[in-house]
Amino acid sequence: MKRSKFIALAFAALVLPFSASAQSDYPNKPITFIVPYPAGGLNDAIVRVIGDRMSALLGKPVLIDNKAGAATTVASNFVAKAPADGYTLYGGGTSLIINPTLQGNVQYDPHKSFDLVSLISFTPFILQVNADFPVKTMAELIAYLKANPGKFNMATSGIGATNHMAAEMFRAKTGLNYTIVPYRGGAQAGQDVASGQAQMMFSASLEAIPFLQSGKTRAIAISSAKRSPSFPDIPTVAESSDLKDFDVVFWQGLVVPAGTPKPIQDKLHATIAKITAEPEVIERFKKQGVEIRSSTPAQFKEWYLLEEKRWVTLIKEQNLKPE
Structure with a gap:
């Protein structure tokens, strides 16, 4: 047996027990x-x-x-x-x-x-809007955005975040014109929606709850295929629009x-x-x-x-x- 191979085998014999x-x-x-x-x-x-x-x-x-x-x-x-x-x-x-x-x-x-x-x-994500934004349903939101192209902002947790993708998919499927604004996390983005710096956002439900409970934002729809047992009164995007296959979590x-x-x-x-x-x-x-x-x-x-x-x-x- 060559010396190099012998040394390699001996080293392996020593290392393996320590590794295990x-x-x-x-x-x-x-x-x-x-x-x-x-x-x-x-x-x-x-x-x-x-x-x-x-x-x-x-x-x-x-x-x-x-x-x-x-x-x-x-x-x-x-x-x-x-x-x-x-x-x-x-x-x-x-x-x-x-x-x-x-x-x-x-x-x-x-x-x-x-x-x-x-x-x-x-x-799932809750599509929420600032409390002063003049819409209460998905139909009203779509109609209002169509009547005011390019005037409003959709906040997101950051480029590549799932709610960024939800915002892009929603825009692509509806043909709406709004600006998608990335933040460095959902908490900061939600705060700007609540303060009116941005008008809407697909917020993770856990992050949306404090703003909804405070009355600073209003829920329009939820992004999952079925209604959430935790939010039974919030309709899905799919059921409240023509986007029947919309399902993002x-x-x-x-x-x-x-x-x-x-x-x-x-x-x-x-x-x-x-x-x-x-x-x-x-x-x-x-x-x-x-x-x-x-x-x-x-x-x-x-x-x-x-x-x-x-x-x-x-x-x-x-x-x-x-x-």
Whole structure:
């Protein structure tokens, strides 16, 4: 046997036991859970609850790190380059698969840079308008926007965010003329709708509730295919307009750097499945219109590809640009 080959085999024999041990006692130090938006938004709120429960179940702190910027690309780039050891988790969503086509300058491959562990949540958007905006129904909104082309703004959480895509799809399907304004998160965008700086927005239901309850905004429709049990009086976009196939939800899942050892991914998946089955967690977010549920990695992948096809098609057909 050649000396070089002998050394390689000897090294592998030494390393493998340590590697297996590192996986079997995972986690043995704090875990960082990356959020691609500022604190205060929907993604952040859900990840903080999930992270808190993970800390309790895994016995180690789960630290939340908000890495906002560049329409979530800052966070995605960071996670793609992080060590694949289970200590960097990501609350990834639609922008993960939108940005490579929309932005074109990302430092990750949506199919090679990450492993998909489990879906976590699904949230419809409430199309809300400023309380002083003179419309109360979808028919009135469409008619008013048609009569005043180019005069009003639709706020979004940021370029590539799911509600940005909802705003683009709504504009494309109705032929309406309004300006889409990106913000650095849903909380800030919602505040500007409430203050009248912007007139309307597809807001994640959790983020829309405080403004609706305060009377600063008014709900026009909800973006899911069916009415939300949490908001039974709000009609869907599909039922209140001619857009019969309109169905848009904000989703997020647990994503890790590609190559994270399977035993670690399995442990993370089992932990997420346990958390998302807890009645207290389910009910906490159900009141706010959020459906909490896990999935298998295969189911996550199927959903991931379906969403990618839909949104990449819209981006190309509408020739959407990052600015």
